[in-house]
Amino acid sequence: MRSAVVLGGKTGLLGQALSMAMTRRGWTVHAPGRSDLDLFDRPAVEDYLARTGADTLFNTVAYTKVDQAEDEPSEAARLNRQLPLVLGQASRNAGVRLVHYSTDFVFNGKKTTPYTTEDQPDPRSVYGSTKLQGERELLALGLTGLIIIRTSWLFGPCKINFVTRILELAATRAELSVVHDQVGSPSYTPDLAANSLALVDAGATGLYHLANSGQASWCELAAEAVRGADLPCRVKPITSAQYPQKAVRPAYSVLDLSKFAATTGITPRPWLQALREFLFSREDCLS
Numbered sequence: 035m036r037s038a039v040v041l042g043g044k045t046g047l048l049g050q051a052l053s054m055a056m057t058r059r060g061w062t063v064h065a066p067g068r069s070d071l072d073l074f075d076r077p078a079v080e081d082y083l084a085r086t087g088a089d090t091l092f093n094t095v096a097y098t099k100v101d102q103a104e105d106e107p108s109e110a111a112r113l114n115r116q117l118p119l120v121l122g123q124a125s126r127n128a129g130v131r132l133v134h135y136s137t138d139f140v141f142n143g144k145k146t147t148p149y150t151t152e153d154q155p156d157p158r159s160v161y162g163s164t165k166l167q168g169e170r171e172l173l174a175l176g177l178t179g180l181i182i183i184r185t186s187w188l189f190g191p192c193k194i195n196f197v198t199r200i201l202e203l204a205a206t207r208a209e210l211s212v213v214h215d216q217v218g219s220p221s222y223t224p225d226l227a228a229n230s231l232a233l234v235d236a237g238a239t240g241l242y243h244l245a246n247s248g249q250a251s252w253c254e255l256a257a258e259a260v261r262g263a264d265l266p267c268r269v270k271p272i273t274s275a276q277y278p279q280k281a282v283r284p285a286y287s288v289l290d291l292s293k294f295a296a297t298t299g300i301t302p303r304p305w306l307q308a309l310r311e312f313l314f315s316r317e318d319c320l321s
């Protein structure tokens with residue numbers, strides 16, 4: 035029986051989807067929470083990996099509050115740069131594969147065609163910079179069993195996210211204004227989890243981009259969610275300038291999935307199809 039450790043698997047948006055996907059496939063999943071394991075204590079992590087007999091360590095733990103990161107760069111760097119380094123060293127010493135997640139926010143958003151893994155990153159936020167530093171720390175270790183998955187715009191069950199927030203707001207308002215000049219690749223966490231496992235099963239190593247197929251603006255994603263949920267709320271497009279945020283986001287961060295497709299033979303389904311499934315079949319959650 036296969037066994038994995040999923041950091042963030044107890045409470046994280048993606049982590050819970052990964053835990054559920056693996057449990058359903060018969061894997062034994064260990065998902066230590068904050069009080070169960072000090073992730074910065076490398077010997078403790080190595081001991082945990084040895085005790086669980088895990089062959090794969092999934093790291094979904096990160097500092098993900100994009101705007102707050104601008105005010106807390108040290109804490110963002112601790113989780114997004116230092117932690118991957120500790121986990122990389124621990125997985126090498128314990129002889130386990132490491133699957134680590136990164137973000138489309140490593141790009142500056144100036145392209146107008148999907149970003150490939152060959153494109154030069156140029157982050158414009160503390161979050162994006164610290165996530166890129168984490169990638170680089172890991173790649174510099176030269177691990178044999180490392181997969182880094184850049185993903186984007188997560189939505190799914192078990193934790194609040196953009197789509198669930200929009201649905202909450204739309205239930206009480208006649209109109210919502212949502213940014214239409216940022217375009218990206220929405221990712222449904224159960225699909226991302228299943229496709230991550232496909233990469234592991236294919237024996238992949240290195241850097242991958244993974245999301246659902248297609249692209250959307252935040253406004254388009256919100257409008258489709260509201261329409262799919264049959265809520266009588268108008269979704270109005272606005273510009274980023276009309277909705278100032280502390281951190282700069284890329285105007286365009288659609289991810290090119292061709293490397294993933296070539297490695298696994300899988301084309302991720304379109305985000306709209308995944309969104310409809312999410313709206314009509316709310317999944318059970320772990321807690």
Ligand SMILES: NC(=O)c1ccc[n+]([C@@H]2O[C@H](COP(=O)([O-])OP(=O)(O)OC[C@H]3O[C@@H](n4cnc5c(N)ncnc54)[C@H](OP(=O)(O)O)[C@@H]3O)[C@@H](O)[C@H]2O)c1
Binds near residue numbers: 044046047093113185
């Ligand atoms: N969300 C997105 O739209 C998005 C987009 C692109 C890339 N990503 C990347 O995808 C990955 C997963 O993101 P996510 O949205 O699923 O993250 P998330 O929901 O914010 O979950 C983060 C997890 O990290 C844990 N955590 C945070 N600080 C910790 C600490 N100091 N010690 C131990 N655990 C800690 C949290 O535990 P607690 O519940 O105890 O706080 C939670 O389980 C991340 O690498 C992120 O950068 C996300």
